[in-house]
Amino acid sequence: MFCFGVVGYLMQKLDYPLAPAVLAIVLGLLAEPALRQSLLISSGDPSIFFTRTYAGPIMIAAIILLILPLISAFMRRRGSGGAAGQAQG
Helix, strand or coil, X not given: CHHHXXXXXXXXXXXXXXXXXXXXXXXXHHHHHHHHHHHHHCCCCCCHHHHCCCHHHHHHHHHHXXXXXXXXXXXXXXXXXXXXXXXXX
C-alpha cells in the first residue's frame, strides 16, 4: 500500500494523468502474455522490440512519451531557479 501511495504521489507531482495509468493497468494483463510470446519467439532477445519495422518506432515513441514529463519538470525547475537567481544578483 505504501508503494502505491508513493507512485500516486509521484504521478501527481509530475502531472501524469490518471486515465493512462488505469488504461495501462487494464491493458497490462493483455500485454504480458504477448510480451512473453515475443521473447520466446526471439529466444529471449529483447532487441526484437526495436529491430522490427513497426515495433522500433513505436517503442522509441513510447520511451520518449514516458520520459517527456520528467524532462519538462526538470526544465521548469531549472528555468525558474535561474530566473530567480538573476533577479536577486
